[in-house]
Amino acid sequence: MRAVSEQDIRTSFVNCSKGEAKRLPMPRDLEEVRWEDLDFLGWRDLSAPDRSYIVTELHGELTGITLRFPSQQRGFLHRSMCSVCLTTHPGNGVSLMTARKRGQAGRDGNSVGIYLCTDLDCSLYVRGKKLPASGRRFEESLTLEQQIERTRGKLAAFLELLAA
Template identity: 70%
Template sequence: MKAVNEQEIRASFVNCSKGEAKRLTLPRSLAEQPWDDLDFLGWRDSGAPDRSYLVTDRGGEVVGVALRLAAERRGSLRRGMCSLCFTTHPGSGVSLMTARRAGQAGRDSNSVGVYVCTDLACSLYVRGKKIPDLGGRLEETLTVEQQIDRTRGKLSAFLDKIMV
């Protein structure tokens, strides 16, 4: 992913108002992000623990979506698998995140959801740059490049559902 700045991020959101995008909390260290290793920039809102954001480059256009964490928390004995990167985590390491759909559908309160790594570090897990706490990556016959392509495809399919 190419590096993006604050203005690009705030202008990229497709499922929230311009006012909401202006008020959201950005990650503290945009300049220090490992851009070459990211398929998307994802972060949790430090001021609102139930909110997260995801920004990616989609066909040369920066697209951002606001996400909400579902209220239901998993027990610490359960394991979950991320639907994007297929990393497994114990307890609350995988969360259901919902996104209001873009346009009229979103104004009509329609949303879509995905089970995703709660820390939104999917890109780093796939590349082996971050190791999940007590979780892991399944042994796969796919190469890392194929796993990256699969993660990007899963992300694209999720974004398609939001932007319809």
């Protein structure tokens, strides 16, 4: 992913108002982000534990979305798989996150959901730069480049659903 500024991020959001985008919190470590390791920038809202944000490039345009997820806790023995990076996590490591659709559909309350790593570090898991709580990922026959492309494609497909 290319480096982006706070202003770029705020103007990229497609499923919230401009006022909401102005008020949402930015990642605290934006200046220290290793952009070359990311397929998308994702962060949680520390003041609202049920909210997260993702910014990525879609069709050459910077696209940001707001997400919500349940705060209920699951048992540590429960395992789930992220739909984007295919990493499995115990307990609350994966959450069903929902995003309001764009335009009138979103204002009417329509949304779409996807199972994502709760910490939104999918890019790091795929690249082996971060390990899940289980300590390892499944071995795959795909190359790293193919896994990265699959991750980008799955996220892009989800973002496309917001406009449908």
